[in-house]
């Protein structure tokens with residue numbers, strides 16, 4: 163699709179935030195252009211959703227985060243009853259309290275694919291181009307891309323961690339996240355392994371099963387067990403995590419080896435961070451944007467639609 167000369171809203175980035183916002187803006191009839199370049203094989207390209215665990219439910223008692231995730235869950239169930247989202251329903255098992263809470267896990271790439279389809283069905287135009295810059299132009303802005311420029315009344319920066327390279331004003335704090343994919347087989351009795359949350363020291367580990375390329379795999383993530391500031395690539399601190407208490411609580415993990423590390427750079431803040439460097443330009447970031455996608459899309463569409 164070639165880049166049109168003009169739009170009401172140009173959205174830079176079609177990850178969960180950009181694609182969801184495009185849907186809610188296009189439905190009432192705005193001319194929305196969604197610009198994304200998403201090469202899966204370029205190691206320098208940032209598209210964090212690809213590495214996401216895809217966990218939707220929020221287990222902690224924060225009412226705002228609960229609302230963000232509830233809206234997304236309702237949206238997914240209502241919007242895509244037949245879509246192939248690799249949906250797995252099981253439970254969160256909070257080992258420290260003994261609670262079992264219903265959990266929902268989806269394929270993040272499946273969800274983003276569905277959101278992009280919905281945006282286009284609602285009337286948004288999708289253009290495959292790399293955004294290189296945004297500059298003011300009269301009462302609007304010009305978005306420069308690898309396939310030409312587009313003039314838009316309003317612009318949304320939704321390129322995740324890559325926002326910072328196009329918008330120097332982006333204030334979201336980057337945060338590295340990793341998931342260890344283990345070599346463990348997933349026999350039928352482990353297929354519905356609860357998404358187990360294990361407090362370890364000042365942090366916690368989470369162990370869950372996820373569909374990757376059609377196979378069920380056991381994944382382990384951690385928050386605040388082992389510090390890891392290196393945002394240049396994955397770091398294998400699996401043994402350190404095991405030895406710091408995870409293996410003592412879940413001995414069946416002790417002999418597991420790491421097959422792969424899913425890693426990416428997310429946003430430290432788990433609620434919406436919006437910068438507005440000039441009227442009509444919003445830069446949006448949110449950690450855990452998969453589980454909040456519908457809420458983020460509605461909230462940003464309201465702000466952009468009324469501008």
Ligand SMILES: Cc1cc2nc3c(=O)[nH]c(=O)nc-3n(C[C@H](O)[C@H](O)[C@H](O)COP(=O)(O)OP(=O)(O)OC[C@H]3O[C@@H](n4cnc5c(N)ncnc54)[C@H](O)[C@@H]3O)c2cc1C
Pocket residue numbers: 174175176177178179180197198199200201208209210211212213214215216217218291292293294320321322323324325328338339340341424425426427428429446447448449450451452453454
């Ligand atoms: C290991 C790991 C596990 C995670 N687990 C979860 C989880 O269980 N649940 C959850 O909710 N979240 C999870 N997350 C976080 C979640 O993946 C991110 O919060 C989310 O992907 C951010 O969405 P986004 O739309 O802001 O950016 P992204 O997902 O990074 O999407 C940005 C989009 O912009 C495009 N883009 C980038 N640069 C350009 C450019 N210059 N021009 C054009 N297009 C561009 C990219 O191709 C991409 O499509 C996890 C993250 C990691 C790393």
